[in-house]
Amino acid sequence: MFEISYRKMIDRGVLEPEEGDVIRGAIADPAAVNAGMDWYRANVPAFATIDPAVHAWPAENASTDVPTMLVRGSADRTFVSGMGKLARAHALKLIVRTIEGVGHWTPFEKPDEANALLGDFIGAPKAYQSRD
Incomplete structure (x- = not known):
C-alpha cells in the first residue's frame, strides 16, 4: 500500500x-x-444488493444551493474533469478548481495552492492561507 x-x-x-x-x-x-x-x-452495501431506489445517495432529485467547491488535481483519477459537470446537477452553486500538476492529494502535493483556493472560497484573510 x-x-x-x-x-x-x-x-x-x-x-x-x-x-x-x-x-x-x-x-x-x-x-x-x-x-x-x-x-x-x-x-x-454489497454491490449485489444495491437497489437504486433504496440506496441512491444523494437521491436522484436531491440538490443544494449552498456554495460548494470541488478542488481537484489535473492528474486526479478519482475526481475526473467530467465529475464537476455531473455534480452541478446537485450542487447549484458549485465551482470547480483544478490545481495543475497534481493528483488526488491536492492538500499534500500543493498545500499552499490548495489552502489559497479554500481561503479565497471562504473569504479568509490572505495571512491565514499559507502554511508558514
Whole structure:
C-alpha cells in the first residue's frame, strides 16, 4: 500500500522521507488499515444488493444551493474533469478548481495552492492561507 499510494509523494518532494516513515509505520499495522476500510464496509452495501431506489445517495432529485467547491488535481483519477459537470446537477452553486500538476492529494502535493483556493472560497484573510 505504501509503495503504491505514498512513494511517489516522497519521490516528488511532497512528503519528507521522515513523514513517509511515519505513514509507513501507521499502515504497516493491518488493524489500522482494516479500521479505515471498515468505514467503507459499514457505509457501502454489497454491490449485489444495491437497489437504486433504496440506496441512491444523494437521491436522484436531491440538490443544494449552498456554495460548494470541488478542488481537484489535473492528474486526479478519482475526481475526473467530467465529475464537476455531473455534480452541478446537485450542487447549484458549485465551482470547480483544478490545481495543475497534481493528483488526488491536492492538500499534500500543493498545500499552499490548495489552502489559497479554500481561503479565497471562504473569504479568509490572505495571512491565514499559507502554511508558514
